[in-house]
Amino acid sequence: MTLLYASTFADALAKLTHQEQKQVKITTVDLMMDPKGTGLSLERLTRAGDDKVWSARVSRDLRIILRRDGDDNLLAYVGHHNDAYRWAERRKFIPHERSGAMQIVEVIEGQEKAEPEYGDHSSATETAGEVVQPFWSLTDDQLLDVGVPREWLSHVQEMPESEIDSLFDRLPAEAAEALYDFATGGKLEDHIVTPAEPGADPYAHPDALRRFRVFDNVDELTAALDAPFEKWAVFLHPAQRELVRRKVTGPTRITGSAGTGKTIVALHRAVHLAEQSETARVLLTTFSQELARALSAKLEIQTQAVPELRERITVRPLDEAAVELYCQQFGEPDLVDHGQIRALIEEAISAGLGGELSTLFLLEEWQELVDAWGVTDPESYATLPRIGRRTRLGPKQREAAWAVFDHIRNRMAERGLVTRAMIYDRLTGWLQDGGTIPFEHVVVDEAQDLTVAQVRFLAAVGNGRDDALFLAGDIGQRIFRLPFSWSKLGLDIRGRSHSLKVNYRTSHQIRAMADRLLPPAITDLDGVEEGRRGTVSIFDGPVPEVRLLDDSDTEADVVSGWLQKCISSGIAPREIAVLVRGPDQVPRARQVSENAAAALKASESPIVGVMHDAKGLEFRAVAVMACDEDVIPDPHRLASIGDVAEMESVYETERHLLYVACTRARDQLLVSGITPGSEFLDDLL
Numbered sequence: 001m002t003l004l005y006a007s008t009f010a011d012a013l014a015k016l017t018h019q020e021q022k023q024v025k026i027t028t029v030d031l032m033m034d035p036k037g038t039g040l041s042l043e044r045l046t047r048a049g050d051d052k053v054w055s056a057r058v059s060r061d062l063r064i065i066l067r068r069d070g071d072d073n074l075l076a077y078v079g080h081h082n083d084a085y086r087w088a089e090r091r092k093f094i095p096h097e098r099s100g101a102m103q104i105v106e107v108i109e110g111q112e113k114a115e116p117e118y119g120d121h122s123s124a125t126e127t128a129g130e131v132v133q134p135f136w137s138l139t140d141d142q143l144l145d146v147g148v149p150r151e152w153l154s155h156v157q158e159m160p161e162s163e164i165d166s167l168f169d170r171l172p173a174e175a176a177e178a179l180y181d182f183a184t185g186g187k188l189e190d191h192i193v194t195p196a197e198p199g200a201d202p203y204a205h206p207d208a209l210r211r212f213r214v215f216d217n218v219d220e221l222t223a224a225l226d227a228p229f230e231k232w233a234v235f236l237h238p239a240q241r242e243l244v245r246r247k248v249t250g251p252t253r254i255t256g257s258a259g260t261g262k263t264i265v266a267l268h269r270a271v272h273l274a275e276q277s278e279t280a281r282v283l284l285t286t287f288s289q290e291l292a293r294a295l296s297a298k299l300e301i302q303t304q305a306v307p308e309l310r311e312r313i314t315v316r317p318l319d320e321a322a323v324e325l326y327c328q329q330f331g332e333p334d335l336v337d338h339g340q341i342r343a344l345i346e347e348a349i350s351a352g353l354g355g356e357l358s359t360l361f362l363l364e365e366w367q368e369l370v371d372a373w374g375v376t377d378p379e380s381y382a383t384l385p386r387i388g389r390r391t392r393l394g395p396k397q398r399e400a401a402w403a404v405f406d407h408i409r410n411r412m413a414e415r416g417l418v419t420r421a422m423i424y425d426r427l428t429g430w431l432q433d434g435g436t437i438p439f440e441h442v443v444v445d446e447a448q449d450l451t452v453a454q455v456r457f458l459a460a461v462g463n464g465r466d467d468a469l470f471l472a473g474d475i476g477q478r479i480f481r482l483p484f485s486w487s488k489l490g491l492d493i494r495g496r497s498h499s500l501k502v503n504y505r506t507s508h509q510i511r512a513m514a515d516r517l518l519p520p521a522i523t524d525l526d527g528v529e530e531g532r533r534g535t536v537s538i539f540d541g542p543v544p545e546v547r548l549l550d551d552s553d554t555e556a557d558v559v560s561g562w563l564q565k566c567i568s569s570g571i572a573p574r575e576i577a578v579l580v581r582g583p584d585q586v587p588r589a590r591q592v593s594e595n596a597a598a599a600l601k602a603s604e605s606p607i608v609g610v611m612h613d614a615k616g617l618e619f620r621a622v623a624v625m626a627c628d629e630d631v632i633p634d635p636h637r638l639a640s641i642g643d644v645a646e647m648e649s650v651y652e653t654e655r656h657l658l659y660v661a662c663t664r665a666r667d668q669l670l671v672s673g674i675t676p677g678s679e680f681l682d683d684l685l
């Protein structure tokens with residue numbers, strides 16, 4: 001027997017109470033153990049849209065809807081008696097006539113085909129009467145080509161614009177994606193379905209695999225039933241699946257705007273690589289402890305059914321993994337801190353080094369150039385591009401500065417001190433001399449914020465090995481560093497960069513608004529373009545609000561009122577965030593959050609944080625407040641700008657920050673500031 005599990009079943013299961021979910025799980029496992037269903041109350045549903053549909057009794061009121069075809073048992077839906085029967089009556093299960101992929105098709109009323117009012121569908125007419133019908137000009141053939149079920153052709157052609165947002169709820173996802181992209185300016189031809197080979201299994205088509213999953217054993221099934229909310233663990237988009245399984249001959253990067261599932265792909269990729277052999281070892285890494293913890297938690301869910309896979313995957317922040325490796329090879333490093341570097345600079349200045357250059361200048365020069373780029377001699381320092389550094393240095397000043405850096409380097413060497421970048425540089429040299437890390441595969445999430453030293457290290461880790469390096473990131477979310485070329489450092493992903501286009505996190509409305517902060521395509525310094533155009537979200541929600549208020553009291557009242565509305569609508573305070581540009585604005589945010597909780601006598605208040613720390617997180621509702629003229633872009637950063645190139649890069653990262661903040665919201669977003677407000681708000685509006 002083959003047991004199949006549909007995403008509609010997962011959705012329906014997630015809506016039941018915990019107790020009901022437990023009952024469903026027991027019945028489902030019984031069904032798996034007793035494929036003929038002899039011990040279960042199975043009943044064929046004569047009024048269902050499909051003659052292979054059955055119901056299985058879970059309890060007096062709960063029913064599982066199954067489709068039984070030969071050896072296949074498909075778990076299609078679960079719900080209370082009337083709801084479950086009504087669902088079954090309005091569904092057909094048919095392979096699509098062009099793709100061959102199995103679809104669950106909602107039966108709609110009035111399926112007779114309407115004739116176009118103004119001649120045939122090839123006419124450019126897009127309106128019938130006053131109502132805009134965005135798909136009126138599309139022919140049956142065009143619609144079938146993108147996976148629209150035949151039953152839906154005329155309904156789609158006549159669909160008014162106001163119904164577009166329901167596409168994902170009602171049509172198979174491949175068709176909904178194509179139509180939504182078309183309606184928002186994309187090309188239908190980009191979404192033509194792939195026809196299956198004759199006789200192929202309709203459940204094995206990539207479009208079917210995004211909504212059906214075959215379970216080989218009870219453990220896998222029970223793991224999926226334990227976490228019905230975690231659809232990402234079970235159903236991948238065809239583009240995600242392809243990237244997870246792709247065999248690659250060099251470092252590979254996946255990109256995509258916020259919420260397109262890059263982290264999910266990185267996670268599945270790590271598991272896929274671990275599955276390849278019992279001896280495979282995988283490092284799944286990212287930049288912070290908090291993000292690594294979140295990855296670990298997801299990995300637990302994903303490997304629940306096969307715990308030995310979990311043991312083959314190590315999840316660590318990259319810095320921690322590097323220190324661990326360093327300890328194994330060279331002993332424990334003594335990391336220098338900021339205060340020690342400052343003291344060494346002051347010592348050098350007292351000894352007459354450094355000419356007229358200030359401590360602050362030398363400190364920044366050390367951190368941003370000399371240490372970051374691993375400069376070890378005056379010749380390399382003299383030729384280093386000074387992107388992002390405001391002061392141009394003449395040869396004499398460089399010489400004076402180098403004398404200080406030389407002093408720092410010598411003192412550090414005498415005392416056995418190292419910087420993080422030096423740790424990576426030493427490991428890189430060791431790898432280049434034939435050293436090997438204890439991992440065959442490294443998967444990196446949030447790769448857009450890698451440092452120069454980390455990129456060099458990873459290049460040496462990859463070193464031309466197949467499937468060695470897989471990086472996920474979005475350059476539109478680079479918030480910590482100035483851009484630099486990866487390929488010049490040996491990490492060449494050109495020709496192996498792939499972009500995801502379906503946004504699972506944010507509503508259409510929030511995504512469309514946040515996208516206005518960034519250009520439609522961003523090109524990195526290696527000339528690899530990341531396009532945002534053509535990205536679609538799979539659900540819709542309220543239009544985000546942008547509010548400019550007269551003063552901070554009024555803003556506090558408005559944001560607090562908005563938070564109260566969110567909480568009163570059933571969103572738990574821990575699923576709501578109030579985000580601000582920096583620590584100076586945190587008291588404003590905290591007060592608003594506490595006021596909202598106090599007004600409702602809620603036991604907890606919405607989470608407060610700065611935009612930088614929100615990377616990788618998500619909330620049902622987000623208020624991005626204090627977006628004032630003198631807050632974002634950060635005036636301290638702007639004040640120190642030296643040239644146009646630096647100005648551009650500061651503006652870019654400040655925009656990215658606001659983009660990151662806005663795209664943490666799944667359903668509801670409020671952006672506010674005090675008049676005249678941040679110049680970025682003009683783009684949002």
Ligand SMILES: Nc1ncnc2c1ncn2[C@@H]1O[C@H](COP(=O)(O)OP(=O)(O)OP(=O)(O)O)[C@@H](O)[C@H]1O
Pocket residue numbers: 231232233235236237240256257258259260261262263264265474477503504505615616618663
């Ligand atoms: N195939 C899928 N099915 C269901 N949900 C998914 C799928 N892929 C991703 N998601 C959900 O979409 C949301 C965003 O995913 P993820 O965090 O991987 O995106 P991301 O591209 O890494 O975002 P960011 O760039 O903001 O870090 C998560 O809630 C995730 O569970």
